[in-house]
Amino acid sequence: MARFQPGDLVRVGDAQMDAHHRTPAYIKGRVGRVHALSGQYPNPETLAYGADGEPERDLYLVEFDMRGLWGERATGPSGDRLLVDVYEHWLEPADAPGSDGGRA
Amino acid sequence: MSTHTHQGHDHGHDHDGHEHEGMLEDVELSERARRVLAMEELLAEKGVVDRTEVQRLIDFQEARSPVDGARVVARAWTDPDYKGRLLSDPEGALLELGYPLVGSAKLAVLENTDAVHHLVVCTLCSCYPTSLLGLPPDWYKSFAYRSRAVVDPRGVMREFGLDVGDTEVRVVDSTADLRYLVLPQRPAGTEGMTEEELVALVTRDSMIGVGVALAPVA
Structure with missing residues (x-):
């Protein structure tokens, strides 16, 4: 059973790690909203080292407001979004985007 | 020898009379390529994969x-x-x-x-x-x-x-x-x-x- 549903606010974990993982640095610690559930997949963090990737992880397409994410570097109008695939174990529930636009 | 990419004519070296460049490339397979070939041979030998099926998948992808x-x-x-x-x-x-x-x-x-x-x-x-x-x-x-x-x-x-x-x-x-x-x-x-x-x-x-x-x- 997936822990999150579309519309839920989630905060991406900010763990820094050298080992293989698929969470881009630019969303670590940021708050986004679950856009869609994308199914269950082997965990790439163990799969990459020869294990079977079990247990499988729920994968989410999480959306971030571009202006919230990049601040003044964002060049588009408000409403432009960035959607990123994130595995469930990188997500925690969040109440609201931070007042500074999503930074932890 | 200068760089080349094993992709047909995309060579970095000049064509100065080597008549068997293709063969030269064959003996200069990268470490990774040799490993893949060795694994494929083993898997085929042990009956885990079918060479015809592997080739069919390669052909499909390349098409x-x-x-x-x-x-x-x-x-x-x-x-x-x-x-x-x-x-x-x-x-x-x-x-x-x-x-x-x-x-x-x-x-x-x-x-x-x-x-x-x-x-x-x-x-x-x-x-x-x-x-x-x-x-x-x-x-x-x-x-x-x-x-x-x-x-x-x-x-x-x-x-x-x-x-x-x-x-x-x-x-x-x-x-x-x-x-x-x-x-x-x-x-x-x-x-x-x-x-x-x-x-x-x-x-x-x-x-x-x-x-x-x-x-x-x-």
């Missing part, structure tokens, strides 16, 4: 090109039921047209509309729907595209000649197990065109999102 994606898009434009299946069950819909996603990552389809324009990037590496579109263009794998598409997608699209105006932009960073295919909008003025004629309007770039489908030639 893929953006035209295959264009066929899928043109069918979706002309058959609303097919479009529905393509969005809800991409794997089944592709199989209907003879494109099995065997042994490859799942595909997801992003529909562009008047309200929303999708652009696909993979910031971590170069994830791309190769099982349908063939190999990605070089720029898709470049650091410049990967780093800029997520920050300044409108600027990147303008460099490709595309200004989407008031349409909301959704950049999709393909970081995990899904490969994304953009379903571009059907151009205006194509109402009388057949599915086969429409195929020619669907560009590779329109299925990545840095472009739109071509306008029909009047």
Whole structure:
């Protein structure tokens, strides 16, 4: 059973790690909203080292407001979004985007 | 010896009378290539894989090109039921047209509309729907595209000649197990065109999102 549903606010974990993982640095610690559930997949963090990737992880397409994410570097109008695939174990529930636009 | 890429005529060295360059390349396989060949031989010997089947999969992959994606898009434009299946069950819909996603990552389809324009990037590496579109263009794998598409997608699209105006932009960073295919909008003025004629309007770039489908030639 997936822990999150579309519309839920989630905060991406900010763990820094050298080992293989698929969470881009630019969303670590940021708050986004679950856009869609994308199914269950082997965990790439163990799969990459020869294990079977079990247990499988729920994968989410999480959306971030571009202006919230990049601040003044964002060049588009408000409403432009960035959607990123994130595995469930990188997500925690969040109440609201931070007042500074999503930074932890 | 200077660099070469084992891809036909894309050599960096000069052709100064070596009559058997192909053979030279054969004995200069990379460490990785030799490992893969050794593994394939072992797997075949032990009956884990069937060489014919492996070759069939290689042939199928090497035959893929953006035209295959264009066929899928043109069918979706002309058959609303097919479009529905393509969005809800991409794997089944592709199989209907003879494109099995065997042994490859799942595909997801992003529909562009008047309200929303999708652009696909993979910031971590170069994830791309190769099982349908063939190999990605070089720029898709470049650091410049990967780093800029997520920050300044409108600027990147303008460099490709595309200004989407008031349409909301959704950049999709393909970081995990899904490969994304953009379903571009059907151009205006194509109402009388057949599915086969429409195929020619669907560009590779329109299925990545840095472009739109071509306008029909009047």
